[in-house]
Amino acid sequence: MSVTTTTHLNFRGEARAALEHYRSVFGGRLTAVTYKDTGAPADGKEADWVVWGEVVGENGFHVMAYDVPSELPWDQGANPFFVSVRGDDADEITALWQKLEKGSTVAQPLGPSQWAPLYGMLTDRFGVTWVLDVAAPYNG
Template sequence: MTISTTTHLNFRGDARAALEFYRTVFGGDLAVVNHPDGDQVMWGQVAADNGFRVMAYDVPGDLSYDPGDKPVFVSVRGTDPDEITTFWTGLSDGATVVQDLGPAGWSPLYGMLRDRFGVTWVLDVAVNY
């Protein structure tokens, strides 16, 4: 048996815009199911052939929602520095850079940013230890 994990992001009204944005960065297919009572996302996903997958939904207005300060980091790790740089460039649109993309003690290429939807992304090139 095999399993996989997928990051599931929660938003308050921005899930569709976030998923559409992530699709422009990583490619893939967008699937969205709206809440029956409106245009908010009940379930959404971007899945790409390169292995990228993220899910999201809009927390309904009658439920509490606090995105918190640092509730989760989404880590994107790859083996191709050019591909990581391309993802970084896409995610940087409207983002706040926490750590510029560059060499780090554990990776030849590492960066952290908080995108325009408040999600913190960590991108790096994997190395074999």
Template sequence: MSLTTTTHLNFRGDARAALDFYASVFGGTAAVVTYQDVGNVQDPAEADRVTWGQVTAANGFAVMAYDVPSRMPWNPGENAVFVSVRGDSADEITALWEKLSVGSTVVQPLEPAQWAPLYGMLKDRFGIVWVLDVVAAPYNG
């Protein structure tokens, strides 16, 4: 048996914009299915909102998202989830950081840390907290 986990982000009206943004940062394409597409429109104002969405990229990046309908409670929480992106290359992580940081609030600048050649944390313009780092070589002390 093989398992894969994918971060699933919940929004209220911003899922499509977030998925498009993440596709522009990490590559790949956004696939979106709306409430209207599946015939599950309970509020006409929400017909074009995302009931299922995903970005997948050739580099292995994947994220899912949807818009929580107004009839359901939704609270984005505070520090409930961090999305962690780890890479082997400082150039790759720096390039992703530069794209992802547009319109964000930097929590921890991307810089060397005790545990990683590069580490940084930011809250993007959609309120999602991202942690990016370069994987350190194993310690063989």
């Protein structure tokens, strides 16, 4: 048996736009099921919101997202999670960074760090904080 983890992002009305953006950055297949598709729109204006969505890439990238309906509490919060994208190819990580960086607030520019050949942190236009780095062996 194996277990994998997948980052699940919660939005309020922006899940589809976020998933489309992440697909444009990482590639892959986007699936989005709306509240209307399930036959249970809680609110007419929320019928096209995503009740379950994901982007799955052939390169191993996988993220899930949904729109929290207005009858449930939701607060985007401050740094409730980071999404880590780690690879072993500096060119690949740099290319992903360049796509994610558009419209983002950079907390740490992509560059060498004490623990990785490349490391950077940014918060995208959807409020999601991403950490990208090139993996390095740890000999601690």
